Amino acid sequence: MASGKFITLEGGEGAGKSTQARLLAERLRTVGHGVVETREPGGTKRGEKIRDLLLSGDAKQYGQMGEAVLFCAARDDHVRDVIRPALERGDWVICDRFSDSTVAYQGAAGGVRPTLIRALNRVAVGNTRPDLTLILDLPPEAGLKRAQARNEGKAKSDGDDEADRFEGMEQRFHEALRDGFLKIAAKAPDRCVVIDAQQAESAVAERIWDAVVERLNP
Numbered sequence: 001m002a003s004g005k006f007i008t009l010e011g012g013e014g015a016g017k018s019t020q021a022r023l024l025a026e027r028l029r030t031v032g033h034g035v036v037e038t039r040e041p042g043g044t045k046r047g048e049k050i051r052d053l054l055l056s057g058d059a060k061q062y063g064q065m066g067e068a069v070l071f072c073a074a075r076d077d078h079v080r081d082v083i084r085p086a087l088e089r090g091d092w093v094i095c096d097r098f099s100d101s102t103v104a105y106q107g108a109a110g111g112v113r114p115t116l117i118r119a120l121n122r123v124a125v126g127n128t129r130p131d132l133t134l135i136l137d138l139p140p141e142a143g144l145k146r147a148q149a150r151n152e153g154k155a156k157s158d159g160d161d162e163a164d165r166f167e168g169m170e171q172r173f174h175e176a177l178r179d180g181f182l183k184i185a186a187k188a189p190d191r192c193v194v195i196d197a198q199q200a201e202s203a204v205a206e207r208i209w210d211a212v213v214e215r216l217n218p
């Protein structure tokens with residue numbers, strides 16, 4: 001394996017993962033690294049088709065277990081065709097959501113048994129695991145308010161918006177989701193860093209950069 005590193009960003013709705021993933025990628029490029037920016041579900045042609053199915057709500061009829069299977073099917077394709085080759089080239093991979101999202105969304109908040117989630121992720125991920133996971137944390141009500149403002153400020157032209165599926169879930173779902181991510185961080189402190197996402201965008205970006213420098217020395 002070359003010197004590539006794998007960083008994932010996780011968190012609930014409105015936490016700012018996509019923005020911070022972009023800012024981190026830009027900063028890594030300024031210090032000379034090749035960077036692949038990607039996301040889940042998605043990242044490949046097949047993965048993006050599954051993303052459309054999941055985030056449109058069309059997969060809801062299959063239940064949380066069915067959704068977990070679809071997420072992991074997309075992940076298997078993503079790891080094999082995008083993430084693993086990039087790491088082998090020595091690139092740094094920045095991924096907006098990864099396997100922890102299935103643990104939190106379909107597991108902690110959705111009620112799918114942890115043993116089943118672990119089995120699905122084991123098949124999809126194999127040994128390609130993140131070197132660092134940044135969990136952007138904020139109260140659900142704050143995140144949902146941000147997400148609503150974001151959606152009101154842009155036209156939905158292609159339906160590819162997580163609001164179509166998850167932002168409308170009831171409050172206790174989002175509370176369980178936040179708790180799920182914090183439990184993931186507590187169980188894996190060597191891999192995970194919790195970032196206070198209530199701060200200003202620039203402050204969050206600096207805290208993320210500090211964590212990357214401390215853990216991975218870019």
